Amino acid sequence: MTDAALPRSAPTRAPIREATAWDRLKTNRNWLGFWFMVPAAAFLILFLAYPLGLGIWLSFTDTRIGRPGEFIGIENYEWVLGDRKFQDAVFNTLFYTTIASIAKFAIGLYLAILLNHHLPFKAMIRAIVLIPFIVPTVLSAIAFWWIFDPTFSIISWTLKEMGWRTTNINFLGDAWNARWSVIFANVWRGVPFIAITLLAGLQTVPPSLYEAATLDGATRWQMFRHITYPLLTPIIAVVMTFSVLFTFTDFQLIKVLTNGGPAGATELMATMSYNTAILGGKIGEGAAISTAMIPFLLGAIMISWFGLQRRKWQQGED
Amino acid sequence: MTIKTPSLDRRSFLSGTATLGAGAMLAGSGLTDFARAWAQSAPFKPEANASIQLLRWKRFIQAEEDGFMALVDAFSKATGVKVNVINESLDDVQPKASVAANTNQGPDMFWGLYSLPHLFPAKCTDVSDVCNYLGKKYGGWAPTAETYGKSQGKWIALPVAYNANVINYRQSMIEKAGFKSIPKDTAGFLEMMKALKAKSVPGGFALGRASGDGNAWVHWVLWSHGGNTVDKADKVVINSPETAKALEYAKALSDTFVPGTASWNDAFNNKAFLAGEVSVTNNGVSIYAAAKAGADKDPKMKEIRDDMNHSTWPVGPVGRPTEFHIAYPMLIMKYSKAPNACKAFMTFMMEAENYNKWLESAVAYLSHPLKAYDANPVWTSDPKLGVAKTAAWDTLTAGGQGSVGERAASALADFVVLDMFASVCTGRETVQGAMAVADRQLKRIYR
Numbered sequence: 001m002t003d004a005a006l007p008r009s010a011p012t013r014a015p016i017r018e019a020t021a022w023d024r025l026k027t028n029r030n031w032l033g034f035w036f037m038v039p040a041a042a043f044l045i046l047f048l049a050y051p052l053g054l055g056i057w058l059s060f061t062d063t064r065i066g067r068p069g070e071f072i073g074i075e076n077y078e079w080v081l082g083d084r085k086f087q088d089a090v091f092n093t094l095f096y097t098t099i100a101s102i103a104k105f106a107i108g109l110y111l112a113i114l115l116n117h118h119l120p121f122k123a124m125i126r127a128i129v130l131i132p133f134i135v136p137t138v139l140s141a142i143a144f145w146w147i148f149d150p151t152f153s154i155i156s157w158t159l160k161e162m163g164w165r166t167t168n169i170n171f172l173g174d175a176w177n178a179r180w181s182v183i184f185a186n187v188w189r190g191v192p193f194i195a196i197t198l199l200a201g202l203q204t205v206p207p208s209l210y211e212a213a214t215l216d217g218a219t220r221w222q223m224f225r226h227i228t229y230p231l232l233t234p235i236i237a238v239v240m241t242f243s244v245l246f247t248f249t250d251f252q253l254i255k256v257l258t259n260g261g262p263a264g265a266t267e268l269m270a271t272m273s274y275n276t277a278i279l280g281g282k283i284g285e286g287a288a289i290s291t292a293m294i295p296f297l298l299g300a301i302m303i304s305w306f307g308l309q310r311r312k313w314q315q316g317e318d
Numbered sequence: 319m320t321i322k323t324p325s326l327d328r329r330s331f332l333s334g335t336a337t338l339g340a341g342a343m344l345a346g347s348g349l350t351d352f353a354r355a356w357a358q359s360a361p362f363k364p365e366a367n368a369s370i371q372l373l374r375w376k377r378f379i380q381a382e383e384d385g386f387m388a389l390v391d392a393f394s395k396a397t398g399v400k401v402n403v404i405n406e407s408l409d410d411v412q413p414k415a416s417v418a419a420n421t422n423q424g425p426d427m428f429w430g431l432y433s434l435p436h437l438f439p440a441k442c443t444d445v446s447d448v449c450n451y452l453g454k455k456y457g458g459w460a461p462t463a464e465t466y467g468k469s470q471g472k473w474i475a476l477p478v479a480y481n482a483n484v485i486n487y488r489q490s491m492i493e494k495a496g497f498k499s500i501p502k503d504t505a506g507f508l509e510m511m512k513a514l515k516a517k518s519v520p521g522g523f524a525l526g527r528a529s530g531d532g533n534a535w536v537h538w539v540l541w542s543h544g545g546n547t548v549d550k551a552d553k554v555v556i557n558s559p560e561t562a563k564a565l566e567y568a569k570a571l572s573d574t575f576v577p578g579t580a581s582w583n584d585a586f587n588n589k590a591f592l593a594g595e596v597s598v599t600n601n602g603v604s605i606y607a608a609a610k611a612g613a614d615k616d617p618k619m620k621e622i623r624d625d626m627n628h629s630t631w632p633v634g635p636v637g638r639p640t641e642f643h644i645a646y647p648m649l650i651m652k653y654s655k656a657p658n659a660c661k662a663f664m665t666f667m668m669e670a671e672n673y674n675k676w677l678e679s680a681v682a683y684l685s686h687p688l689k690a691y692d693a694n695p696v697w698t699s700d701p702k703l704g705v706a707k708t709a710a711w712d713t714l715t716a717g718g719q720g721s722v723g724e725r726a727a728s729a730l731a732d733f734v735v736l737d738m739f740a741s742v743c744t745g746r747e748t749v750q751g752a753m754a755v756a757d758r759q760l761k762r763i764y765r
Contacts, residue, residue, distance in 0.1 A: 064724075066419040066438030079762060084755045085737075150578020151590045172581030173525075175746060261526045262580030263740035263747075278413040279731045281437045281724070283420075 058287035065281040076288035086289065088264050089272045094296070095179065096268060097247045100186045104243055105236075107187065108194025113228075115195065116202045126196070133192035141256035144185040148172050148257070172258055175265035182257055182266050186250060194239055201235030202228065241304040248297060269293050352671045353396030360397075360666070361451055364659035369400040372663075373414060374429040375646070376405040378604040378683060380611075385679030389672045390663075397666075399659045408584060409529055412437070412731065418651060426654035427663075431529060433466060433716045433727035435475035435649045442474035443650035448661050449473040452668050457689030460710035465722050466645045475647035476664050479677075479684040480713065481602045482643050482706035483534035485629040487521075488622070491597035494518040500598075500629035504542055504567065507632040511574040514597050521598030522575040522590065524582035525740040527733050530644050531584050535600045536739040537642040539571070540564045541718060542634025547729060547760055548720035554764050556738075557757040563635070565742045565749045572743035580744045592622060602644075603628060603682045603706055610681075628705045630712070643685070643713035685709035725763050734759050 025031045059076055063069030080086045115126055132140065147154055148171035156168035172178045205228060213223045251270045254260065260267035260275065269289055277286020377383035383405075390401045404425060406414060411430040418424030419438040428434065435442050449467060453459045459467070463477035485500055492500070495513035511521050524532040540546070545561035548554050572579065576596055578586075587599040592608060599605075606626055612619035631641050650660040666672060670690065677686060678696045682703035686694065687710045697707040717726030729735070738756040741747035747755065 065416045066441045083758070085759075148581075149589075150576070150581060150586065151593055151595050168577060170577040170581075173578040173744075174580070175744065178581065258581060259527045259583065261740065263525070263744045264737060265744075265746065274413075275732070278416055280728050281416060281731065282728065 055287050056291050058284055059291040061284045063283040063287075065278075065283060069284050072284070076285050077292070080285065080288050080292065085264055085267065086269075086272065086292075089267045089269050089289075090292075092179070092266060093248060093268045093270075093293075096183060096186070096250070096266075097244060097300075100183045100190065100247050101240065101244050103183070103187045104190045104194050104247075105240060107191045108239075109198055111191065111195035112198035112202055113224075115199050126199070129195055130192045132189050133196075135189075137189065137252040138256055140189055141185065141253045144181075144188075144253075145257055148181050173262055175262060178258055178262055178266050182254060185253055185257060186247060189253070190243060190247065194243055197239045198232065198235060201232045205231045237304050241301055244300045244304070245297060248293065248300065350392050350395055353392040353666070356666060356669065356671075357396040360662055362448070362658050362662040362665055364397050364399045364662045365656045367398075368656035368659035369402070370427065370654070370656050370659050370663065371402045371404065371425040372427040372429060372648075373404045373406055373411065373425040375408045375411050375431070378602065379607050379680060381607075382676070382680035382683055385676040389667060389676055392672070393663055393666050397659070397662060399656070399663070401663060415649075422651075422653040424651070426656060426660050427648060427650050429478065429646060429648040432645050432647075432730055433722050435467075435647055436469060436723045436727045437731070439469040439474050439724065441652050442469075443652050443654065443657050443660070444472050444474065445476055445650060445661060445664065446473040448664050449476060451665065452476075452688060456668070456670065456691065460687045460689075462645070462713055462715050463687035463710055465715045466647050469723065475649040476668070477645060477687045477710075478648045478667070479646045479680075479686060480643045480709040481530070481646065481683060482685050482709035483530065483600055483602060483641070484705050485598060485631060486591060486601050486603075486605050487598045487627060487629060488519070488594075488625050489627055490625050491518045495597075500632065502632055504539075504632045504634040508567065508571055508574075511571055511598065515574040519595070519597040520574055520576045522579045522582070522587060522596045523571075523600055524584065524587055525572065525580045525736075525743055526582045526586070527736060528582060528584040528586075530602075531587060531600055532582070532736045533730065533733075534642045534644070536568065536736050537714070537718070538631050538640055539568045539634075539739065540735060541640035541642070541714060542631070542636055543567060544634075544636045546718045546720075547726075547735060547756075548717065548764060550719050552717075552720045552725065552764055554757060554760040556760055557753045561753055562749050565739065565752060567634075568739050569742050569749075580740060591626075592619070594618070594622070600631075603703055606702060607681050607683060627702050630705055639712060640714060641709075641712050643709040645710075645713070645715075646684070682706045728763050729760060732759065732763070734763075 058069070060071055060073060061069035062072050062075075111129060115122070115129065119125060135143075146152065150168055150170060150173055153168060153171060155171075156165065159165040159169070160167075170177055171181045209227050209231075210223055213227060218226070249270050250268060251274065254266055254268050254271050255274075258266045260271050269292065273286045273289040273293075275286075276289060277283045280286070374386075377386075387403065390403060393399065394401050408431065411428065412434055414424070415428040415430055415434060416437060418428070419441040422441075445467075449459070450473075459477070467473045467475050467477045487500060491514065492498075492510065495510060495516075495518040497510045497513065501507045501510055514520050523535045526532060540561065543560050543564035545556070545558060545564045547556050576590065582590075587596065587601055588605050588608070590596040591599050591601070591605050606623065606628070609619045609623040609626065613623045614620075631639065633639055648664065650657055650664075654660055667676075668688070673686070673688075673691065674694050677684060677691060677694050678699075680696075682696050682700075683706075685706050685708070686692070692707065697704055715722045715726075716730050717723070720726060734756050738747075738752045741755070742749055742752045
């Protein structure tokens with residue numbers, strides 16, 4: 001039985017099958033990449049693109065609460081643009097955003113530079129600076145509500161006790177006082193975000209640059225102007241973009257402090273949109289007011305990105 | 319029985335399953351016995367294992383809420399229907415109801431202000447059976463209750479109660495200004511306010527976006543001078559000589575106010591009055607209730623309690639009262655899975671055995687819409703409270719001469735009239751300019 005000693009012939013291998021389309025898809029990097037992107041894209045579409053698209057669509061309809069609307073073209077926009085209250089709200093929003101953003105930037109940058117130096121209890125001071133940002137907006141708004149109260153204001157009380165005034169300050173009952181008061185509250189709340197973010201940026205500036213500048217005999221202002229500021233520009237662009245967007249769309253502070261009063265002097269586009277759509281039931285009109293905010297917001301973003309980020313070295317070029 | 323108390327959060331909610339205190343009160347009151355007997359013969363049979371949620375305006379008087387929760391607890395015990403009561407501040411009820419109506423999700427019942435149900439009449443369950451039953455049993459509804467409750471001949475909401483918005487004043491302060499009582503006409507009233515500013519403590523009315531107090535006084539001024547937002551056919555007539563006169567009168571009146579009224583919401587005048595900073599304001603009788611509640615511990619509160627009083631509004635050139643009291647209608651959303659349980663609750667709440675006790679616990683903060691409750695002891699127990707008794711019969715309705723529908727609700731929600739007065743009183747607009755802005759807004763709403 002010599003045959004028995006012979007090794008058995010190896011089992012025949014299955015022929016290599018043709019790669020199916022599915023196999024190719026499984027190993028196709030682009031296809032896999034697409035699938036990895038799907039959750040993020042779905043999230044963005046569901047929670048950002050869809051509401052935005054719906055909002056824009058609603059602004060072209062006469063939808064009211066509890067009743068679907070019909071397409072009415074640009075009628076809502078025509079009405080809103082001719083409305084004195086809307087024109088006032090646009091002015092208020094631009095004024096509020098501009099002044100508050102400039103003030104927040106100036107104070108935030110000053111604080112960041114201050115905190116970047118070696119100070120005693122540095123960690124604790126940095127934590128304290130963050131407090132206004134940590135407190136929920138509604139709570140800080142209520143605190144300011146009391147601070148600006150026409151009858152019980154601590155500021156009025158202190159000034160009266162010191163003999164500097166005989167009457168209470170009409171913080172929220174006078175148009176300009178109210179505007180400055182809400183701006184003050186917004187700045188108080190917004191400064192920590194800017195200060196801490198800029199501080200983080202400052203800490204990425206290599207100390208060797210300052211050393212070199214010192215050796216060259218640069219003054220402190222020259223060091224700030226030619227080292228700190230240019231290197232901080234990308235962070236400033238990001239932080240100010242966010243700051244402008246947050247301020248432009250501010251709602252809570254105004255709602256609690258003045259509810260748009262006195263007589264519409266502090267009405268912002270965001271509060272007006274809410275009041276029109278949710279309180280007044282006119283969803284189409286409210287959506288038109290919200291949508292009208294988009295060009296302003298896009299404008300703010302453009303200025304930030306093209307104005308502050310045009311430096312070539314930031315785009316990877318030399 | 320679970321106990322849940324309001325947290326510090328503004329949106330705190332209180333579980334409807336009543337408090338232990340309310341339970342103890344029930345044991346002695348016989349409310350549960352009545353509830354059980356009532357449940358046997360109730361005109362509306364709740365669905366099996368029903369559970370309902372009610373969103374109401376947050377109470378201004380603790381005793382009122384205690385009385386209400388006792389009633390809720392009795393209903394739950396007798397019928398087995400769980401009732402969750404969520405409390406929201408007055409200004410937050412409407413946005414929540416609006417969102418619920420739009421999304422077909424949320425509490426089964428909403429209890430809000432003025433013409434809230436008319437913002438979305440198509441979403442409200444027909445409660446004609448409840449209201450007809452109650453009207454027949456308790457001497458009939460006040461005409462304004464029918465106006466607020468009905469849409470196209472059907473009851474879309476139950477007009478539960480009113481809150482009389484009246485003039486609150488300090489007797490000693492108006493006497494110092496040379497007046498014995500609140501003048502009965504608008505001209506005399508202006509003279510008194512001027513004298514108060516010159517010789518005593520000034521008065522003040524809310525010019526901020528105060529849904530209750532702000533709307534009440536500016537509508538009084540508008541109507542008392544013959545001005546109106548719309549006529550009987552809902553045609554916009556705000557831009558008129560009568561409105562101009564009303565605005566001029568309000569401007570003159572506001573010149574006598576304490577500083578800051580342009581920022582006042584519904585709570586500011588209460589605080590200022592209780593601090594002795596204001597001699598005359600408009601409000602419900604809740605300032606008096608707060609003074610009474612604090613009188614035992616605080617001599618200042620005792621002084622205010624003894625010194626303050628209430629008055630109806632002066633009559634203007636039109637020669638008849640033009641008051642604007644707050645209506646509190648309750649509605650059932652059409653999406654509710656337990657409409658019968660809701661109807662049963664509404665009926666139970668308004669039955670004399672419950673409503674009378676609750677009305678007493680509200681110490682005249684709430685006024686009844688059904689004639690039979692004229693006999694409630696609260697109206698004779700304290701002469702200072704009698705002024706609120708006929709609020710439902712004295713008030714004009716949202717929209718004035720016009721219909722109390724969706725458009726009137728929208729105009730009220732947009733603060734068209736209040737903003738018009740505030741812009742003139744604060745000097746931001748001329749009389750003509752303010753009327754033109756309001757006219758444009760109203761024409762859009764009533765188009």
